[in-house]
Amino acid sequence: MVEDVRGSEPYTVERETKEDGRYVIYFTFPDDSPDRLPDEPSETVAPTEDAERG
């Protein structure tokens, strides 16, 4: 069992119940969600020459 510690997520959760009792959960994200984080390094491990030849 995992403790549910959510509560500050940047999305809304809406639940519905179908006629047969099954649930549906809609997740909606705002248009102003944070952009991608900058400055991701592209590669930090250089392939070896053998791998390049492969």
Next chain:
Amino acid sequence: MAELRWHPLLREWVVTATQRQDRTFLPPRDFCPLCPTRPGGFHSELSRPAYDVAVFENRFPSMRLMPPEPEVEPQGVFDVRPARGVCEVVVFTSEHDTTLAQQSVEHIHRLIQVWTHRYVELGALPGIEYVFIFENKGEVVGVTLHHPHGQIYAYPFIPPLIARELDSARVHRESTGRCLQCDVLEQERSDARRVLLENAHFTAVIPFYARWPYEVHIVARRHLGALSDLAPDEGWSLARALKRVLVGYDQLFGFSMPYILSLRQTPTDGGVHDYAHFAIQIYPPHRTATKLKYLAGSETAAGAFINDSLPEEKAAELRAVLPTEEEI
């Protein structure tokens, strides 16, 4: 009818679920149960005209929270239990004609947040010991709906393959004091021949011990057990790494690559599993553009995989077609 039957020879549960024989099978596009319901159109599983990501209980579940009593009584070495669990469908997008690889990094990041939500909520249910998140993509791996979607099985037990991985990690921790996946990753990074990409927080490799020709593991470099342990920037790194790997797959043979994708996370059985290490494992069945690897005698009947390719060579092939960080 659904029930768990104990396999005494393998010491594992078999889920017997006969109602799944009747599940929807490759319906015409206009009758897709995962598309939004539009005015005057087919009433799908999703009543709204649009959504970002949606989750619903599978109409044909292998397990359910209020399962029926088993059809048979346990007897002797034949044990049986109710198939108590949860089976969810995760609809990645309201668009029908697309794939996860074609989604933006931002949308893949949204999906990661939804996966995290479901891991935490389902894992908090009493009796749920493992939340297994996966995607089957492509008819060759058995999908019955083309609309991009994945599934979640919340099991009342830790599935056997994952239990073996966890047991290996536990033994390694007990004997060395270290995390097995951290040691594997350190060795892969030191060798580098099988590394496909690295970004700020994740490394993708075709592992030394790959069982499938293009099997990729996307592994967190920090020792963490589950999506819910990810820091915000780690979530973005994971989205970027996943996007690059999936686009690379599609560029490898020039068609949308089928695969089985699964997440490895900490069990939710209440035990201490601090040796668990988060990763995504992806198994495409293709060994060439036109040939599939089948699980035949050795794999299915003996459990011994034969990989007729070198991970070092396959990693070089796949690495050559991966998009760069700037191209995604």
